Amino acid sequence: MRVYHGSSLHIDEIDLSKGRWGRDFGRGFYVTNIRSQAEVWAARKGQEAGTSGVVTEYDFMEYAYEDDQLKVLRFDSYNEDWFDFIILNRSAPRNQVHDYDIVEGPVADDQISTRIFLYQSGILTKQEFLDELRFKKPTHQMCFCSVLSLQMLVPVDTKFDAEIMLISDSLIAQLIKKEQWSDMKAVNFFYSSYLYSLLINPSTEYYKKTIDDLYELLLREL
Template sequence: MILYHGSNVSIDKIDLAKCRPYKDFGKGFYLTDIRNQAERMAARTAKMFRGEPILTSFEFDLDSALRHGLKIKIFDSPNEEWARFVMVNRDINTKQPGHDYDIVIGPVADDTIARLLRMFTEHFISERQLVEELTFSEVTSQYFFHTKAAIKMLKKI
């Protein structure tokens, strides 16, 4: 499959040390299999940090990563488990990331979802309400690569 990274710079070598912490799945390198989503991210990043939007493409084989013994977590949809996972990784009091997976695949917690997570953590909505609201959110996709072994599974196109 082809994965995309949207930024204001071309990615020739992935440096995990340059990745920001406290994102949905923790500190690591993020991609998506949705080209349009990556293009929007590139435009947003270029606007925030100046420069031109740049899309970098990578080839990734999930079956190969599994055969190599990488620890992989897949969230098929935004659900209760996914919401708790995202909350832990976004918590500035949690060692980053809040898990030991090499690769995590799942939906993006966009601004709407982030608002729902805040409402849940501040006890304005119940867990059941959170899950119901997440069901109606536009689902996006992200692939998180956290370790050098995981990064080796990516081949720049």
């Protein structure tokens, strides 16, 4: 999955110590799969620093969801569990109150933050807060909280990315031809495969293998 980080400068190396306490999902490195959202973050950070802001792109290795070494928490919507977790983190401005490696879910933007303040002040009940979120436009964020979790983020290199696209197209074409799959089935299988996660990670050097060798590895996943 392609994800984006908006900042005042291009991120060459992720430093978790620069993360701020008391954020939605705690201290960590934040990204989103919504580019327009990252562009807003970049513009805001750039304005604060006197720059135009930069969006840095990464590929997130989705097999992280199944990795036994990683503790992952996911919220699929604005719900009570998400709300309680946000409050928990925002109430601890100098401590990490959870031990998750990766946390994913909606964003508590400026408008929501105002409503959280009203809740904490006793002006708004939890149910009133949640009722107002039913029609909220979808947002997305992921927080990488540990050094181990950062291994699931691979910086996007434009030249490398183009090469991977050519390899991917070739492997998908073979699935369609040899396995007689539909275009949709071949595409969905390939991009959710473990092989693809290895292929887009330059350090594995899987992109140097022949198409035949890669296809054989792909078939083993079947």
